Amino acid sequence: MTGQQAKPLLIKNVKPMAFGGSGKDAVTDILLNSDGNIAAIGQALACDEATVIDGKGAWISPGWVDLHVHIWHGGTDISIRPSECGAERGVTTLVDAGSAGEANFHGFREYIIEPSRERIKAFLNLGSIGLVACNRVAELRDIRDIDLDRILECYAENSEHIVGIKVRASHVITGSWGVTPVKLGKKIAKILKVPMMVHVGEPPALYDEVLEILGPGDVVTHCFNGKSGSSIMEDEDLFNLAERCASEGVRLDIGHGGASFSFKVAEAAIARGLLPHSISTDLHGHSMNFPVWDLATTMSKLLSVGMPFDKVVNAVTHAPAEVIRLDMLNRLSVGARADFTIFDLVDSDLEATDSNGDVSVLKQLFEPRYAVIGGEAIAASRYIPRARKLVRHSHGYSYR
Numbered sequence: 001m002t003g004q005q006a007k008p009l010l011i012k013n014v015k016p017m018a019f020g021g022s023g024k025d026a027v028t029d030i031l032l033n034s035d036g037n038i039a040a041i042g043q044a045l046a047c048d049e050a051t052v053i054d055g056k057g058a059w060i061s062p063g064w065v066d067l068h069v070h071i072w073h074g075g076t077d078i079s080i081r082p083s084e085c086g087a088e089r090g091v092t093t094l095v096d097a098g099s100a101g102e103a104n105f106h107g108f109r110e111y112i113i114e115p116s117r118e119r120i121k122a123f124l125n126l127g128s129i130g131l132v133a134c135n136r137v138a139e140l141r142d143i144r145d146i147d148l149d150r151i152l153e154c155y156a157e158n159s160e161h162i163v164g165i166k167v168r169a170s171h172v173i174t175g176s177w178g179v180t181p182v183k184l185g186k187k188i189a190k191i192l193k194v195p196m197m198v199h200v201g202e203p204p205a206l207y208d209e210v211l212e213i214l215g216p217g218d219v220v221t222h223c224f225n226g227k228s229g230s231s232i233m234e235d236e237d238l239f240n241l242a243e244r245c246a247s248e249g250v251r252l253d254i255g256h257g258g259a260s261f262s263f264k265v266a267e268a269a270i271a272r273g274l275l276p277h278s279i280s281t282d283l284h285g286h287s288m289n290f291p292v293w294d295l296a297t298t299m300s301k302l303l304s305v306g307m308p309f310d311k312v313v314n315a316v317t318h319a320p321a322e323v324i325r326l327d328m329l330n331r332l333s334v335g336a337r338a339d340f341t342i343f344d345l346v347d348s349d350l351e352a353t354d355s356n357g358d359v360s361v362l363k364q365l366f367e368p369r370y371a372v373i374g375g376e377a378i379a380a381s382r383y384i385p386r387a388r389k390l391v392r393h394s395h396g397y398s399y400r
Contacts, residue, residue: 006034014055019332036374063092063339065320068255068280072099076131078284086118089294090341090368090380096122098166101130102154123166126185138173163324164194170201179205203229216249223252226262257282263354267305279315291353294383296366340372
């Protein structure tokens with residue numbers, strides 16, 4: 001607050017995990033100085049002038065990273081505010097997945113990235129207009145929607161914010177253009193030496209075609225979708241291809257969203273040993289209240305279908321950080337800038353829904369308590385959805 005001297009912050013009784021090393025179950029204290037850097041780590045720390053947060057035995061991990069959100073609020077018709085899915089949900093880093101294209105990225109940077117307390121990175125949409133009128137005005141109808149020179153210029157001006165190229169490869173966006181935009185996106189990603197994130201959905205393009213184009217470091221989002229023609233569990237050849245590509249470094253990302261996550265597909269894939277690289281939400285205005293809610297609930301869904309607890313935490317910390325080249329070394333060491341999520345794992349009987357409408361009872365829930373960004377501890381909790389309303393469209397009704 002302006003005019004007020006920041007105070008030290010003492011975080012007591014927390015169990016570190018996902019920082020590397022052993023002894024993750026040992027309860028410890030962490031003292032942050034007034035600049036938000038770690039001053040001391042140990043048991044029974046004291047500091048008279050510090051603000052005290054008592055974790056009461058909760059876990060503390062590196063700050064959670066959501067690799068797929070849409071937060072160009074006001075710049076697209078589906079985006080939400082960073083505050084709706086960020087620190088108050090336990091998430092310290094948000095990665096926007098293609099809301100902005102080269103024609104409007106400057107606005108996204110000025111009005112969203114720069115003022116936000118969360119760290120915000122972005123995949124730049126291959127289509128110049130991004131998701132201004134998502135799915136109503138598709139951003140990749142033909143070659144006129146892509147300006148290679150301006151994409152290169154946009155990246156040069158915003159390389160500290162842009163972490164890769166985003167392509168939505170499904171027929172509702174590309175029509176009969178098929179897999180060609182993926183090939184163009186991959187070429188640009190190679191030139192810029194950044195990864196590409198590809199949305200797979202209703203074919204064409206085929207999930208198989210997309211995987212054949214991608215290479216180590218690239219991301220397939222919506223990897224466990226349940227759409228006909230795009231589910232890895234309805235086609236053994238596709239499953240084997242996904243398994244091979246994952247072993248070679250293609251990153252499988254959840255990207256839950258309103259239409260892109262299936263309990264059945266995830267459970268079957270995980271049972272066969274194919275785990276996602278990262279867990280993300282694809283949160284936007286049409287998915288937040290149903291069926292996604294937030295990152296903690298999405299993590300809980302993956303836990304419920306057999307993904308181990310430590311793998312789930314890794315999939316929202318080290319794994320997405322690797323994608324966006326965010327340094328995770330020595331996060332819990334004296335002198336490091338504080339970037340933490342404090343959370344509990346609690347017993348539950350919450351009914352949750354996937355994108356296909358299938359319901360599962362979540363027996364354990366990730367419950368964020370605080371996001372710690374520098375010297376600030378922001379109280380966090382899971383999102384409680386508001387009542388859904390029935391919306392009338394020209395083609396029928398839907399819940400929102």
